[in-house]
Amino acid sequence: MIGHKHTISLVDSHAHLGSSDYEGERAAVIVRAFTAGIAVITVGSDLLSSEKSLRLARRHRHLWAAIGVHPHNAETLNKKVFDRLMRLSRNQRVVAIGEIGLDFYRDLCARDVQRVAFRNQLELSRKLDLPIIVHNREATGDVLSILREVSSSYRGAMHCFLGDRAVADEFLELGFHLGIGGSITFEKNDALRKVVKQLPLDKILLETDCPYLAPVPHRGKRNEPRHVRYVADTIAEIKQISVEVVAETTTKNAATLFNLW
Numbered sequence: 001m002i003g004h005k006h007t008i009s010l011v012d013s014h015a016h017l018g019s020s021d022y023e024g025e026r027a028a029v030i031v032r033a034f035t036a037g038i039a040v041i042t043v044g045s046d047l048l049s050s051e052k053s054l055r056l057a058r059r060h061r062h063l064w065a066a067i068g069v070h071p072h073n074a075e076t077l078n079k080k081v082f083d084r085l086m087r088l089s090r091n092q093r094v095v096a097i098g099e100i101g102l103d104f105y106r107d108l109c110a111r112d113v114q115r116v117a118f119r120n121q122l123e124l125s126r127k128l129d130l131p132i133i134v135h136n137r138e139a140t141g142d143v144l145s146i147l148r149e150v151s152s153s154y155r156g157a158m159h160c161f162l163g164d165r166a167v168a169d170e171f172l173e174l175g176f177h178l179g180i181g182g183s184i185t186f187e188k189n190d191a192l193r194k195v196v197k198q199l200p201l202d203k204i205l206l207e208t209d210c211p212y213l214a215p216v217p218h219r220g221k222r223n224e225p226r227h228v229r230y231v232a233d234t235i236a237e238i239k240q241i242s243v244e245v246v247a248e249t250t251t252k253n254a255a256t257l258f259n260l261w
């Protein structure tokens, strides 16, 4: 069996390897990640992609699955889907509930329906004692208030974190790690770089959100897990530390939070 801890140098904590963008090339993308020493958490955004994530994770030792219903698909979270997610979660390769959350930017689903789906999946994660992966787009106030209604402390990732220092502190206080992705390499994102410069490294997770959000120098093209190294490079540069320290610390963060290996 391939894939053990000593060959892994970085963890991509948020990828969509089940995406149809990889049709016909998925195996090659997965091999490239492994060859580059990248372990991956591939996330679900509805029942079908959650099942797909788990199928991939069962086949590859450097992949793990998160299962959940994205706010865009909140309408699909009925009792049957909920029960199915619960059954899937019993598999050892499932390491988180996600991605779940609120998206008031694209508003593809009614906000009240999003709120209910988010809350129900928070409850699910607590029942299962699994960490969560949270998607938040222009909904910080609501995300925080729902989180606080359910609990005062969490294990989880705020994925694709783009907030300011004050927002970062609110999530850190609730126990969250912050997922940093390709956006940190974008020229216009000085504000985010300034925030990340001050974040404790032991609260940072690396991610790609592939196939979306490819970092510079691949911006605008299809993204894949091995490009997570550009995120690591940028964080090392901002914090003026070696990329080895970034790799070692963020890999340990992900391994501990999601109970990998």
Ligand SMILES: [Zn+2]
Binding pocket: 099, 135, 136, 159, 160
């Ligand atoms: Zn997301």
Ligand SMILES: [Zn+2]
Binding pocket: 014, 016, 043, 099, 209
């Ligand atoms: Zn995502």
